[in-house]
Amino acid sequence: MTARLRAAVARRFGVDTRALAALRVSLAALVLVDLCLRARFLTAFYTDAGLLPRSLLFEQYGTISRLSIHAVSGAAWVQAVLFLVTALAALAMLAGYRTTLATVVTGVLLASLHYRNPLVLNSGDTLLRMLFLWGVFLPLGERWSVDALRDGETDSRRVASVATAGVLVQVVVVYSTNALLKLRGERWLAGDAIRYVLELDMFTVLLGDVLADFPALLVAFDRLWLAMLVASVLLLVLTGCLRAAFAGLFVAMHAGMLASMQLGLFPLVSIAALLPFLPGAVWDRIPGWQHVPGLRSLPASRYARRVEGALPLVALPAMPSTVVRWTRRVVPVVLVVLLAGMLVWNAASVGVVDATAAGPVTESPEPRWSMFAPVPASTDYWVVAPGQLASGGSVDAFHGEAVSWDEPPDVAGSYPSARWRKYVANLRGADPAVAGGFADYLCTRWNGGHDVEVTSVAVFVVEQQVRLDGPNPTERVELAAKNCSSQ
Incomplete structure (x- = not known):
């Protein structure tokens, strides 16, 4: 019975290593795109000559803003250097070169950038930070990476851990929280919420202008999206092709958002967050690096030597065996606490649990995942x-x-x-x-x-x-x- 239970849990909370590789590439690519978009307004958003000089930042946001590396200086050239360093770290992460280190550096600099100007952030930024947090503890570089070529690509196709459970549960928490908030809004229950959203010209672009002329279709999308959010826990319950199909439906809806509303990178971040739900059957249809034209005849060991010779070796100091042993024991416990804290915080934010009984939470926190809920803007x-x-x-x-x-x-x-x-x-x-x-x-x-x-x-x-x-x-x-x- 115990073996069957473990197998059932592993099927639902395990993630294909190729899905983790795709997540790594997606997160790194999103950071690079985000940096390019933000760089257009670097002076306006991130310098003392802009909208939020550091004196005003510290006054409005207190201690958390002082932790931002980007708040060390208000000069444009310092911000440009930090943007460049973040881009280099993201490129290393994209290639899977010293993946864990690159993920940590990229994630820290990304969070620092966010805290430098909270006024321009949306839910996509929050989700992106959370994905990086879980990604630090995931084997993102085990497949399709420079690290895998150097060390020899593993035959492991699936990994199950507290971190894989965390990244999957994180996505379901986003959808479930949003579902609870939407169910409290009359417009979502009436079926005209999306109609109101697409009537807002400040959001509507491209396909949205066309869809606004088909109210009956929008009512159908409203009902479908609300039903999907309510049933989002099935992303954890289902396995195999059914899970892939359900996750694919979410991907399609986010792609529709991207084509119809001006929401920044939020739809793309949401699509990236769904990649770990795709089972091995999906990734079996995608060829490995050895099938890429030009690399087909190049043995992995020879290619690895070329990579190792072309790239500088970032040697990290070896930790004592005692530290390694304790780290392996402590990290899972820390992740369990993190996962539990995340669940309690989100439950408190929607009133499912009493915030005063939520440990460090001393007052009702604002819902992180409101996203046009409970009532869409009008x-x-x-x-x-x-x-x-x-x-x-x-x-x-x-x-x-x-x-x-x-x-x-x-x-x-x-x-x-x-x-x-x-x-x-x-x-x-x-x-x-x-x-x-x-x-x-x-x-x-x-x-x-x-x-x-x-x-x-x-x-x-x-x-x-x-x-x-x-x-x-x-x-x-x-x-x-x-x-x-x-x-």
Whole structure:
């Protein structure tokens, strides 16, 4: 009986080593893409000349922000160097070169980057950090990696551990938490939640504009998605082809989000998180490195020697046998505690357990995985930043155009990126000093790049209530006003 139970648990909480390799490649690639996207606004988001100088960061976010390596300096060149180091670590992780070390360095620098400016983060960033946390304890470099070529690729096809259980449960917790929150919202139960989301022009792109014209189809998607979230625990219960099919359905839904809504990297991070659920039958259809054209006739040992000669050997100090032995005993215990803490925290965030009885949690934490729940947003908004020119005219200091309060032809396109939209969303409920930082930045940016200076800047959001059966009223909300000449 015990053997059968162990086998059943291993089938559900074990992960194919090729799936872990695919997870490694996906996470590293996502970090590289994310760095490229963030680098476009490096000065605005991560320097003292930007939206959130370190003085304001420390004032608003306290101790946690001081742990950020990126907060050591407010200079743009320091941030550029840190971006480069993170990219190099991610490239090493992508190739599977000193995989564990590369994963640790990439994960630490990624978390540091996130804590440097929490105002531009979304649920995808949180999930990405959690995947890195579990990834440190997973054999991500056992297949399809430089490490595997050097050490000899293992025949192991499956690994089951507390860490594999953790990464699988983490994904189900995200979906289950979101399901509980959605079930508390009338619109999700009524079937019109996705219709409201796609009526928000600040989110809707590409396919979303087409789908918005088919309300009956959106109701079907609403019901299907809610049912999938409620049944997401089946990702752990099912095995084999049924698990692969169910995970594939989630992948398809996230791909639909990517094609219809401006959500940054969230859909791609979610797809990467689903890779460990794919069983060996899926990966058996994917050829190994030895089948890649040009490498087919190159023996693994010979290729490994070439790799070893071409890349520097990062030699780590050998730990004493006693330390190794205790590490093997302690790490699983730590991971069990981490897994239990994660479950309690998320249960407390949705009120399933009393937060006061949740150990270190002293008050009800905010749900991490709300994602359009319990009620999807029903307000579009765009930024208008009228600036008074020294010459006597006016200009929108954010867009560099004439001031207009009308709805932009493309609200989503009026934001430079999804992170800018997230920043503006967070401004609406933030301390006035944070919005003041936005106005200061607009003053500095305009006056540093134009011959005619602005003497003052005000920051407004124009809020537009979305109604399915009537006109959408608008309201101007002033967030900040600054005298640029006093800077």
